[in-house]
Amino acid sequence: MDAFTRFTSVAAVLPNENIDTDQIIPARFLTTTQRAGLGKFAFADWRYDADGRERAEFPLHRADLRGAGILLGGRNFGCGSSREHAPWALLDMGIRAVISTRIADIFRNNALKNGLLPIVVGEDEWQRLAAFEARELTIDLDTQRIELPDGGAIPFDIDGFARQCLLRGVDQLGYLLSEDAAISRFEQTHDALTRAA
Template sequence: MTAFTTLTSRTVVLRERNIDTDQIIPARFLTTTERAGLGRHAFSDWRHLPDGSPDPDFPFNRAESAGARILVAGRNFGCGSSREHAPWALADLGIRAVISAEIADIFRSNALKNGLLPVVLDEAVVDELLDRPGIELSIDVARRRVALPGGAEVEFPLDAFARTCLLEGVDQLGYLLRQQPAIQRYEQTHHEGVHHAR
């Protein structure tokens, strides 16, 4: 994972509520364990017309959405079954952060493990963002803040461990492996203490 400290990007907006993981990445694309290439299947059933051609009205297919790295979505984003392919697909699509008034717990956990930042903001703020696709936002992970157009800032929840992993560009296992010297020192000291106590 690459370190995630700040992000400034235009937004792409999906107004729908209850976007579940099967809509993010349909089940038929779950046969791979490769992350690369999953982005082309993200929202596949919404991105294409019945004849298989791109739907020009779908936000991700519009020219103005090219390069947008922040997705703003309706409430209860990422609900449904647990599949790590969902954040994989979004990340491969170029998305680094998802903003919503509510993000499903399992999706949130999977996202953080894969360097995708789930940002929960007050519903009134999200409603304003949903009405203004393409605006530029700046996200500061260390300060847990989103800078809105006009200079106002809003805070979002992010636990300390997830924040550290994002800032250092490591997943949970990577974080633990970095602590290995300290763990070994503790084990050695603890073992010696037990030995002397006998």
């Protein structure tokens, strides 16, 4: 998993409310446990017609939004089933952060465990960000701020443990393994104290 520290990218707006995980990655593409290659199926029913041709009206097909790494999604983003393939598909298509006024809990947890940063902001902040569509935003996870092209910034909150994992580029297990020496020291101290008691 790549560390997420400071990320700058063009922002794309997908304002639909209740974008569920079946819209993010339709069930017919859940036949693999491999993450690579899922990006081409992200939003497949919105991106392609029945013959597999790109739909010109899909926002991420605009020339100025191709390659966008920040997605401003409508309220209740990631609702529906708990499929982990949803953040995998977004990451594989180059999305590193999703910003919404509400993000479904299970999607948020899956995203954090896989290196996709889910950010919740207020409605006014979302509208302010959406005004910068097709322009670069910078997300600084260390300071927990979204830096705007006009020099302003929007703060955001994230769980402290999830933040540390993202900054280090590790999942929960990777974080524990990275603390192996400290865990061993604790166990030795704890064992000595237990025997002495």
